[in-house]
Amino acid sequence: MPTVSMTVNGKTVSRDVEARTLLVQFLREHLNLTGTHVGCDTSQCGACVVHVDGRSVKSCTMLAAQANGASVTTIEGLAQGDKLHPMQEAFREHHALQCGFCTPGMIMSAIDLVKRNPNPSEETIRHELEGNICRCTGYHNIVKAVKAAAANM
């Protein structure tokens, strides 16, 4: 089994895994980072989005081996102690969640979008987040939260 090493949420990790192990399996099953969820198993719903070297990636569409040597950030790596990331705080503040299953992936996608568009319009946010499915909220509060967070990032 190949050894895969990467930095996850600032810590260097190394595991021997089957070559076909997906990044999401590596995170959930080998590192017990279960905040990254699997929603559709087929790289469409966005529940599994994490950052790989600062870019948002659907972690069920990438092999762990492809992330070898990379720096990975998951939802667990955003807050500084008790202090939430501005995007997390905005999702909490603006009721941008219900069942919460899509929330981690949605937040990771939203952070990436604000990095690329520091002052996004509502239209840009709606366009950018179309790769993340939410079945509960109707997106209205998610768009509001992202807009509010962009002002604080």
Next chain:
Amino acid sequence: MNDMPKGGVRQALRHDSAVKHVTGEAQYIDDMPELPGTLHAWLATSTKAHARILRMDLSAALALPGVAAIVTARDIPGRNDIAPILKGEPVLADGVVEHVGHPFAAVAAETMETARRAASLIEVEYEELPPILSIEQAIAEQAFVSRVLTMQRGDWREGLRQARHRRTGQLEIGGQDHFYLESQVALAIPQEDGDMLVHSSTQHPTEVQHGVATLLGLANNAVTVECRRMGGGFGGKESQATIIAGIAALLARRSSRPVKLRLVRDDDMIVTGKRHDFLIRYEVGFDDEGRIEAIDMELAARCGNVADLSPAVLTRALCHMDNCYFLPAVRARGLPCRTNTVSNTAFRGFGGPQGMLAIEAVIGTIAHALGRPADQVRAANYYGGAGRDVTPYGQRIRDNLIPRITREIAAQADYERRRREIDAFNATSPVIRKGLALFPLKFGISFNLPTLNQAGALVHVYTDGSVHLNHGGTEMGQGLFTKVAQVVAEVFRIDIDHIKVSAASTAKVPNTSATAASSGSDLNGMAAMQAAQTIKNRMISFAAEHFGVLPEQVEFAANRIIVGNRTLAFGELAHLAWANRISLSATGFYRTPEIHFDLERMQGEPFYYFTYGACVAEAAIDTLTGESRILRADILQDCGSSLNPAIDMGQIEGGFVQGMGWLTCEELVWDATGALRTHAPSTYKIPVSRDLPPVFNVRILEDAPNRAATVFRSKGIGEPPLMLAIATWLAIRDAVASVGGHRHAPPLDAPATPERILMAVEALRKGAG
């Protein structure tokens, strides 16, 4: 001192798990740390719509290294029956498979991959039997899963005969996949004495308990089912969760090891039931004003291979085919069609949406027949006035908010002016056409079956003043745990931070009903309020006696209790009560009063109250491609006195967008062999952020406490907003109708996909040409 505790009722509190959700700490069942030896399961399912299994060979599957157990119908120690209403609905097909995707065996192995491979190695020899694949075919063969339901009032035959105008019509209404983001999952853990603990993503822990006990041949007290949260439910985890939990428990029993069964998305969509698609046929008689004099409607539902919850879904469809309109003479027949497709089930609205869409199609037919605006036809038919306030099933409407809501929404949405603008726009726009619609709704709250309208709760106060709350309701994201905690905080006048809500568990509150029918907070909120009030009364009696004051001199203020001229912290009094041997634990129980319903005659007063709402939607269609957009939606929704306006707003917005999906883009397609071809989001289009109307104004109706004595005069909100999206379908239909100058009813079914819109446009062009 501030006299408002943080977190009583009416406050826009955040979801109780909000921080856990944004940090990824919230645990779903698939996130729970696995016990050593946990096995992973996979289902072996039918590739045929209807076939006899002549031979099943498990040897290759069993020989695969890592396979621990395989179960088939023959390996069930108890009874192979998980029917929620009727009887005889096996969890694993026994001898005959009845739809593509019908599970006939399940494998547990060291890894999911091994289980999956083993399932594919099970050899099956089928003898194909003729399948029933459509509603029409089921009607032709009189194939039903339960008896045909008939609701009647007045002499509808004579009414139709004497009516000045008569029209017939037909409408196809598509189904819908729940697509909860967390697919179905259960983790079964064998206990001592052969007992079973099941963590189930379920809206109905009690039904899972009963199902598992039946399958394993155990008494109910040997099975405990727990659910802390679901990643969405929407009705899909009411009866369907029992399939998943039941199979996990069978494998756990057989292997004596913990077994987790999580369906991957494709299997989830193929193996579990959905919203019923309906075929509606009607004949309506009406006068020159468009006032309905008599109607005969047939509502045929695709139920799939077994009854599941279909009889109840059809009952609710019949009880909502009036929507806001008085129908003096009516016959409505509900046909529970048996088909060789997956058994359909509960889905937010539970037949109500299909019933309402049907009558809205009728209103459209009348409007086009008379050349009158649909709004005028609606207004002519609204409930209200002497002799026009009783539903076809015999319930008097005592809380009619239709006039107020329709008036307020028309003003909020600037309806009249926009109507003129859109008509002017269409007059000069050959390709893009716009449509506008105002849709009012009335939705009955309570389970139709009176028995189900009960709930229990368990409240403990500890000696430090912290509170443990448990109730029969389940949390699927809708905010129920938050709302019920608010109720308890209100009773004790303490900050909500002092209250911890624990996972729904059949061991804590027994014999519960499903968290469904928009009744979660009505029922469980009342039960929790009663439990808390019991403890509070004991604390008051104790404090009065202990300090020598009258009970009236004991006052619960914010986080403290004033006893005569003394003040104690809530925890201080709790500790003192304990020291003096006062019980600080209580159960609560609630049953909805006044309701009754005769299922045989389809008559009674099944609903404790009605909730009302209205939506104005504006749509644009491209008459060359059939594409559509919802440009604007204005919503006004009745929540009674909202327990939590932030949570209720979330339900309204989310329900509306989900309803928009049902009526515009979510289309289930079965092929000629009965296989579902749309079993992933690649082929089944869920609304995404871009589908949200760019202008979306949502308001809760103000100053409208429930007339019925519900928990703090609030109203249920889970389902009604989904139906507000009927306005989007009507707006698209209005845009299509403009192609024919609003002279002909557009032949538009639901969902209004681009193909359907285009076909309707073409049909009107041909008809008008």
